[in-house]
Amino acid sequence: xxxxxxxxxxLPDGDPDGLRLIEKSNWTGLGVVFSRSGYKDALxxxxxxxxxxxxxxxxxxxxxxxxxxxxxxxxxxxxxDSHYAKKDFWNWGVFFVTSNQSLxxxxxxxxxxxxxxxxxxxxxxxxxxxxxxxxPTLSEADVADMESFVQDMLKVFPLVGLSVFEKPGQVRxxxxxxxxxxxxxxxxxxxxxxxxxxLEGSEAVMKEVPSIHQYLTNLRSDLVNKGVLQERDGxxxxxxxxxxxxxxxxxxxxQGRSANGRTNWKDATGKTLxxxxxxxxxxxx
Numbered sequence: 001x002x003x004x005x006x007x008x009x010x011l012p013d014g015d016p017d018g019l020r021l022i023e024k025s026n027w028t029g030l031g032v033v034f035s036r037s038g039y040k041d042a043l044x045x046x047x048x049x050x051x052x053x054x055x056x057x058x059x060x061x062x063x064x065x066x067x068x069x070x071x072x073x074x075x076x077x078x079x080x081d082s083h084y085a086k087k088d089f090w091n092w093g094v095f096f097v098t099s100n101q102s103l104x105x106x107x108x109x110x111x112x113x114x115x116x117x118x119x120x121x122x123x124x125x126x127x128x129x130x131x132x133x134x135x136p137t138l139s140e141a142d143v144a145d146m147e148s149f150v151q152d153m154l155k156v157f158p159l160v161g162l163s164v165f166e167k168p169g170q171v172r173x174x175x176x177x178x179x180x181x182x183x184x185x186x187x188x189x190x191x192x193x194x195x196x197x198x199l200e201g202s203e204a205v206m207k208e209v210p211s212i213h214q215y216l217t218n219l220r221s222d223l224v225n226k227g228v229l230q231e232r233d234g235x236x237x238x239x240x241x242x243x244x245x246x247x248x249x250x251x252x253x254x255q256g257r258s259a260n261g262r263t264n265w266k267d268a269t270g271k272t273l274x275x276x277x278x279x280x281x282x283x284x285x
Contacts, residue, residue: 048077053111054095064219069128072108106136125164168197168241178265196250204236208256
């Protein structure tokens, strides 16, 4: 059972799409979310002068996955100023510092390295980082503190709209197994509070229908490039568990066409996900 916690979000400008300060219960960390368009105004905040780790987020016309860049700064402002001038892909960002300024250069290098590896393992984004970040040598106590800091950041990221660090094994709330059998392929997975997980070994059609949405074409291409979808015996198969944003996206990737995941995914008895959810709602009533 997960431990309950609270998140406090403060909007200094009163704009829900503008600058946001994020605090979590029993944590010295402080997250600062900012937009590219509001970057210059946000610089008046003294948090930009602290040591921290940051993530820049943008999109690409050629990919359905977000593009991110992970970095660190001591303080963060000079690095962010450089990216504001030289990196065009990002349109918003978030950085983490501490309220008591307890992070040092070695700490944030460790955090940067961990987030880069976490993003690579999850395969939910395109990394703009050209090179890996090597972990610095920290004491055993510092490593424990930084690992705890990473876990707290991972709890905050989805709440600000960034879910690129999550792997299926970390997703809670798994339900019963659901299946798709179509065009000679078989796939299985389960719905969670964060989306839909298609399990390793599941199959997907290789040929897409002409009417498929470009988003799905791009996503299937992303998954092939990342090695999640691999070719075998005339179809694709999933080389690992993969978390999709919704049952419909998962069903669309599996079948190579736009799909309604609520009706396409079925349990072992043939009952659709929609029917299962409807029955569950009636039981609660």
